[in-house]
């Protein structure tokens with residue numbers, strides 16, 4: 001099956017329907033990721049079909065659960081996951097995509113320029129330094145994929161989250177266990193878990209867990 005059809009079919013299985021242009025942009029991004037990956041370390045997944053599922057489709061599993069507009073901070077975005085697929089799927093999002101590794105941010109800037117993104121800002125920064133940059137905060141949605149333990153995610157998100165904002169932690173098979181292990185920390189942190197979504201990726205059947213948090217009303 002051609003890659004474009006495979007991508008479209010897998011996205012439909014995670015309830016995501018995109019325009020033809022968005023599918024083309026995602027495929028271009030995948031090709032560019034693998035091309036740059038020969039020079040700089042962006043991903044351990046190097047087979048083209050695996051990259052479609054494990055990076056592009058995986059990054060978009062949260063899309064049906066997000067508000068259609070707003071500001072997004074992607075913490076520890078690496079090669080641009082999930083920030084770049086989200087921007088391609090919903091160009092109206094205003095996204096700040098932060099990573100501590102300069103080469104990864106250079107790659108994201110290249111993609112943003114090539115695909116003519118508006119309101120997409122890759123930032124080479126340690127997240128611990130973000131709150132002092134008050135021009136950026138607060139964000140309506142803070143998203144993370146394969147970034148850090150839950151406790152660290154919530155601690156870093158708290159100072160930059162807007163009122164009624166949400167934090168999404170994209171986790172693997174052990175996401176629910178991590179949630180249970182952190183129940184008492186979450187209770188004391190001022191956050192509550194608003195929603196959990198467990199799913200499997202369409203081809204590999206790999207388990208994924210989406211954890212959604214908001215701050216409790218005081």
Ligand SMILES: C[S@@+](CC[C@H](N)C(=O)[O-])C[C@H]1O[C@@H](n2cnc3c(N)ncnc32)[C@H](O)[C@@H]1O
Pocket residue numbers: 075076077078079080081082098099100101104125126127128144145146147
């Ligand atoms: C495992 S990678 C995941 C990248 C991407 N989110 C993905 O799903 O492919 C974690 C990324 O977080 C970045 N990172 C880790 N700690 C960070 C920090 N304190 N501030 C900014 N970036 C950080 C790393 O440089 C790395 O690119």
